[in-house]
Amino acid sequence: MNAETIYLDNNATTKVDPAVVEAMLPYLTTYYGNPSSMHSFGGQVGKAIQTARSQVATLLGAEDSEIIFTSCGTEGNNTAIRAALAAQSDRKHIITTQVEHACVMNVCKLLEKQGYTVTYLSVNRKGQIDLAELEAALTGNTALVTTMYANNETGTIFPIEEIGSLAKSYGAIFHVDAVQAVGKIPLNLKNSTIDLLTLSGHKLHAPKGIGALYVRRGFRFRPFMLGGHQERGRRAGTENVASIIGLGKAAELELTHLPQAVKQEKQLRDRLEKFLLTNIADCEVNGDPKNRLPNTTNIGFKYIEGEAILLSLDRYGVCASSGSACTSGSLEPSHVLRAMGLPYTILHGSIRFSLSRYTTDAEIDRVLEIMPGIIDRLRALSPFNSDAAGWLQEREEALAI
Amino acid sequence: MWDYTEKVLDLFYNPKNQGAIEVTEENDIAVVFGEVGSIACGDALRLHLKINVPADQILDARFQTFGCTSAIASSSALTEMIKGLTLDEALNVTNKDIANYLGGLPEAKMHCSVMGQEALEAAIYKYRGIEVEHHDEDEGALLCTCFGVSDNRVRRIVIENNLTTVEEVTNYIKAGGSCGSCLAGIEDIIIGVQEDKAATTARVEAELNRIQQTSRGLTTVQKITKIQQVLDEVRPMLLADGGDVELFDIDGDLVKVILKGACSSCSGSTATLKDAIETRLRDRVLPTLIVEAV
Numbered sequence: 184m185n186a187e188t189i190y191l192d193n194n195a196t197t198k199v200d201p202a203v204v205e206a207m208l209p210y211l212t213t214y215y216g217n218p219s220s221m222h223s224f225g226g227q228v229g230k231a232i233q234t235a236r237s238q239v240a241t242l243l244g245a246e247d248s249e250i251i252f253t254s255c256g257t258e259g260n261n262t263a264i265r266a267a268l269a270a271q272s273d274r275k276h277i278i279t280t281q282v283e284h285a286c287v288m289n290v291c292k293l294l295e296k297q298g299y300t301v302t303y304l305s306v307n308r309k310g311q312i313d314l315a316e317l318e319a320a321l322t323g324n325t326a327l328v329t330t331m332y333a334n335n336e337t338g339t340i341f342p343i344e345e346i347g348s349l350a351k352s353y354g355a356i357f358h359v360d361a362v363q364a365v366g367k368i369p370l371n372l373k374n375s376t377i378d379l380l381t382l383s384g385h386k387l388h389a390p391k392g393i394g395a396l397y398v399r400r401g402f403r404f405r406p407f408m409l410g411g412h413q414e415r416g417r418r419a420g421t422e423n424v425a426s427i428i429g430l431g432k433a434a435e436l437e438l439t440h441l442p443q444a445v446k447q448e449k450q451l452r453d454r455l456e457k458f459l460l461t462n463i464a465d466c467e468v469n470g471d472p473k474n475r476l477p478n479t480t481n482i483g484f485k486y487i488e489g490e491a492i493l494l495s496l497d498r499y500g501v502c503a504s505s506g507s508a509c510t511s512g513s514l515e516p517s518h519v520l521r522a523m524g525l526p527y528t529i530l531h532g533s534i535r536f537s538l539s540r541y542t543t544d545a546e547i548d549r550v551l552e553i554m555p556g557i558i559d560r561l562r563a564l565s566p567f568n569s570d571a572a573g574w575l576q577e578r579e580e581a582l583a584i
Numbered sequence: 585m586w587d588y589t590e591k592v593l594d595l596f597y598n599p600k601n602q603g604a605i606e607v608t609e610e611n612d613i614a615v616v617f618g619e620v621g622s623i624a625c626g627d628a629l630r631l632h633l634k635i636n637v638p639a640d641q642i643l644d645a646r647f648q649t650f651g652c653t654s655a656i657a658s659s660s661a662l663t664e665m666i667k668g669l670t671l672d673e674a675l676n677v678t679n680k681d682i683a684n685y686l687g688g689l690p691e692a693k694m695h696c697s698v699m700g701q702e703a704l705e706a707a708i709y710k711y712r713g714i715e716v717e718h719h720d721e722d723e724g725a726l727l728c729t730c731f732g733v734s735d736n737r738v739r740r741i742v743i744e745n746n747l748t749t750v751e752e753v754t755n756y757i758k759a760g761g762s763c764g765s766c767l768a769g770i771e772d773i774i775i776g777v778q779e780d781k782a783a784t785t786a787r788v789e790a791e792l793n794r795i796q797q798t799s800r801g802l803t804t805v806q807k808i809t810k811i812q813q814v815l816d817e818v819r820p821m822l823l824a825d826g827g828d829v830e831l832f833d834i835d836g837d838l839v840k841v842i843l844k845g846a847c848s849s850c851s852g853s854t855a856t857l858k859d860a861i862e863t864r865l866r867d868r869v870l871p872t873l874i875v876e877a878v
């Protein structure tokens with residue numbers, strides 16, 4: 184990666200804040216003791232972990248005892264879903280959505296094979312769920328409602344408290360995958376309906392491979408990882424100390440940065456979006472413009488393919504992502520965009536820019552400078568330039584059957 | 585990120601022959617295009633050809649592609665490869681040739697090269713007035729409904745590219761890459777092709793054996809006569825260099841010869857000479873003969 188990298192892929196992962204690295208380093212060098220040890224050399228590390236726990240709790244408006252450190256967002260989601268089902272073992276129904284991350288989706292798919300019924304709530308063109316559909320799906324047999332807070336691809340934010348209230352009224356447990364929300368928008372779990380909430384460090388300027396699970400006090404928690412008594416028996420395994428310290432520091436920094444960062448990211452994102460929409464024909468925003476993460480924009484450029492756009496941007500050092508089939512490693516475009524019912528013309532040419540507090544005005548200027556040329560060049564190569572092209576329409580219909 | 589070759593990236597960033605070809609009124613010139621894929625599939629190629637009618641030759645080729653980096657590079661590569669070829673020659677271009685031209689493609693992107701080959705075929709068939717839909721090989725039952733792939737097309741791609749796994753088939757023509765309900769069917773085809781191939785190999789081997797048996801059927805006298813004939817042909821050349829060769833004895837497939845004169849003075853040249861005689865004898869008399877200098 185060269186010095187001029189313009190990193191607009193912060194929903195994939197973020198730059199580790201230098202202050203986080205600095206906080207971590209002593210725990211990789213000097214303080215290498217085991218926090219479970221009976222000597223003070225290890226004990227001081229245990230204290231540092233408690234501080235980190237407290238920092239994470241504060242960011243969420245939670246209590247220290249409600250935070251369990253995990254190895255990542257994926258582990259948090261797996262743990263939460265299993266814990267919820269164990270806590271309500273007589274209930275066999277799960278409600279989730281069609282746009283969840285693979286680590287929720289694939290767990291639900293497996294549970295279906297193990298005797299659970301799963302309802303996958305649909306989303307509309309904006310990626311938003313319908314609360315009436317949720318209410319209709321809820322029964323006394325529903326053990327768990329699990330939804331994301333905000334979508335990683337479009338940034339669409341779900342009406343979390345409304346979902347939670349409905350879930351509560353049927354006695355269901357409510358888990359939220361907040362991996363994309365924590366650090367991007369302020370959260371307060373104090374008076375929330377959320378029982379379980381997942382977060383991941385690498386999305387908020389902490390390292391990869393560290394996360395946390397919020398478990399509401401009083402919840403009958405069953406651990407996923409069995410072994411020693413770490414995390415009060417709720418997550419066995421010797422702690423990833425340095426990363427936990429890093430996550431704590433990142434949470435603390437987020438608390439101070441957040442109000443300003445939200446404003447700055449939103450302003451830059453809006454500028455980027457507005458310029459592209461007005462200066463490039465045949466493109467549109469995918470997602471819910473009203474309820475959306477301030478740092479994310481997902482734009483569909485018609486008649487061209489996303490991977491080709493990404494490679495073109497890459498040449499200028501600009502990092503973004505796409506939900507097109509060719510980038511996914513599978514042959515299908517993103518399940519999120521498909522669930523939204525987007526036409527194929529938009530689907531394959533969708534690009535996500537996701538900003539962070541490190542994103543600058545000059546970087547956005549640079550992207551605006553190069554994007555029109557990139558889109559023009561690829562469109563000049565494409566055989567399509569209008570929705571009316573007969574032969575492709577036929578194929579589209581054929582495939583829809 | 586995909587591991588693209590320099591050539592792929594070069595043809596993506598600086599594509600050659602992009603665009604359409606103007607239809608012209610010129611005598612003896614025809615302009616056609618062939619198209620495959622669709623927006624729904626995520627890639628599509630429209631290949632334009634300018635054809636010299638009397639010569640049945642491609643004068644110019646251009647492309648319009650909707651697709652990823654490797655789809656664009658494959659299209660551009662194809663146009664470069666086929667310019668100047670006769671239509672019959674062009675029909676021999678395979679997707680493998682396209683991939684090779686690009687210095688290789690990631691496995692999961694092989695379908696981009698397949699798209700090129702198919703568009704070329706579509707254009708030529710269209711020009712020749714053959715309906716692609718009625719093209720023998722693509723007739724057959726729809727096997728993969730997600731990507732609209734027939735069983736015959738799967739069979740063809742398996743044979744042409746020596747594919748042995750379902751995964752490879754998906755990489756080449758996408759079939760099986762979505763709902764997966766056709767995976768078992770694809771597997772059956774692969775097994776069928778492998779069985780056919782094994783049967784063919786067995787037949788070919790039997791045939792070869794038969795041929796060998798016939799020539800093995802030479803009597804020793806016939807063998808000696810033939811060997812002597814060949815040696816007599818070689819001798820004048822050796823004599824000119826001051827050497828000579830003489831048949832000493834025959835023991836089964838072993839032909840013992842005496843190499844003389846200038847040739848025997850240096851071991852290197854003796855070895856070369858022995859090899860040359862052996863090649864000639866194997867070619868003309870029996871492929872199993874071994875020459876030994878005594």
Ligand SMILES: Cc1ncc(COP(=O)(O)O)c(C=O)c1O
Nearest residue numbers: 255256257284335360362363383
């Ligand atoms: C919404 C969502 N959930 C879960 C995850 C998984 O988190 P991790 O990479 O820490 O396992 C991600 C990250 O890609 C995500 O975007």
Ligand code: FES
Nearest residue numbers: 728729730762763
């Ligand atoms: S039928 Fe082949 S992948 Fe669905």
